[in-house]
Amino acid sequence: LQQEDKEGFGKINTRPGKIILFSEAGFAGQKREIWGDIPDATSWELSHTISIRVIRGGWVMYEKPRFHGRKCVLAEGDVEINNPWTAYGQNGQLRGTQPFRIGSFKRVVRDYRTPAISLFAEENGEGARLKFTDSAEDIRIQGQPLAAASIIVHSGLWLVYSKPFFDDDPYVLEPGGYPNLKAWGAKDPSICSMHPIRLGCPVVERPGEPQVLIYEAAGFQGRSFSVSRDIYDLKHLAGTTLPTVGSLHVLGGCWVGYEKEGFRGHQYLLEEGQYQDWRHWGGYSKELVSLRLIRTDFSTPALVLFEAMDFEEGPSVELSEALPDTQLAGYGTVTQSIHVLSGVWVAYEGTNFSGEQYILEKGVYRSCEDWGATDCRITSVQPILQVR
Structure with missing residues (x-):
């Protein structure tokens, strides 16, 4: 995969993670922002029902520290959770007042890599194999469940169900090998449905409060400074001389970073x-030598892709939501002009939001040079949405 990551439209595009956790129901109480893995959250004081807003990423919340114990999957969106670890007392009585205890958090889905899982008829990845890359609500054959003796999760975070139509509690499978039933906590090899957790569109929370912290070294080390406006050339910035950008923390606004000075x-x-x-x-x-803040209104995204230059006659497609493969819309892989009617969009050279990225704001782009490309290949697009 490493070689593929470096090659043109094989490059996998990653996203940062973020969760906002509220200690009480109704998105009330103490608010805590989570940007990455938390090995031990046991000291957090929470009520018996908490609220979680997953801004970015596919996450697993664990019962115990250091990513052990029972798991609860968190996909992008808002959710209220009653304490899942102590839902029932010794005699089956509901324990609604027990305070919530979280062991740890892990961000599992970090990029737009296509999810993939293989089920094997025998243990240790042997025997007949079935591979899935998408959600499947009923994989029974003539009413019989698939029997999986071992599983490999190549990519993604998968929910695997022993009943069809995502019924009952799922097994939560992260990337890796599961050589036998015990490895994923099952007693029965039956699998009837499965679902991968995917990333949604890029989002912005604070478009009107732009701020980026720039560090000279990786891992937020070394000298740092804050910017809140476009930077034409980071290497020749008055008052600061950072030879390189080692790491970044974008606190507000949606930005475009460029490899060269002058937004090139x-x-x-x-x-x-x-x-x-x-x-x-x-x-x-x-x-990473220049930085530009996106100032356009993010609401009601709409754009039209044209196969011909300068919006001339020929195939075109109008979109208002993400499209992981332009061919799904009956449109090809060549785009030579674009009209962004509203919102902000990211166009990608590869399918599933991979490869080169081109950030498109409201306006007309008469040729691929207008959006900074050297060729006309665009095979997926998605809008940037504002979190309301």
């Missing part, structure tokens, strides 16, 4: 969040 070269979408090094912003190299 490879483009990197920078959502609010933490970027520990150049790989975390999807860099082709360590170079």
Whole structure:
């Protein structure tokens, strides 16, 4: 995969993570922001029902510290959770007043890699294999469940159910090998449905409060400074001389980072969040020399892709939501002009939001040079949405 990551539209684009956890129901009480893995959250004081807003990422919440014990999956969106670990007392009585205790958090889904899982007829990844890359509500054959003796999760975070239509509690499977039933906590090999947790569109929470903390070294080390406006050339900034950008923390606003000065070269979408090094912003190299704040209104996204230059006659497609593969809309892989009617969009060279990124704001783009591309290949697009 590493070689593929470096090659053109094989580059996997990552996103930062963020959860806002409220200690009480109704998104009330103490508010805590979670940007990455938390090995031990047992000291957090919570009521018996908590509220969680997952801004970015697919996460697993564990009963015990250091990612052990029972699991609860958190996908992007809002959810209220009653304490899942102590829902029932010794004699089956509901224990509604027990305070919630969280052991740990792990961010599992970090990028737009296509989810993939393989089920094997025998233990240790042997025997007949079935591979899935999408949600499947009923995989029974003539009413009979699939029997999986071992599983490999190649990518993604999967919920695997012993009943069809995602019924009953799922087994939560992270990337890795599960050589036997015990490895994923099952007593019965029956599998009838499964569902991967995917990332949604990029989002912005604070478009009107732009701020980026720039660190000279990876891992938020070394000298740092804060910017809240466009930077034409980070290497020649008055009052500061940072030879390189080692890491970034975008506190507010949605930004575009560029490989070269003057907003040129490879483009990197920078959502609010933490970027520990150049790989975390999807860099082709360590170079990040200019920064531009997106100032357009993010509401009601709409754009039209045209196969011909200058909006001339020929195939076109109008979109108002994410499209992981332009061919799904009956449109090809060549786009030579774009009209962004409203909102802010990211166009990608590869399918499933992979490869080169081109950030598109409201306006007309008469040729691929207008959006900073050297060729006309666009095969997926998605809007940037504002969190309300």
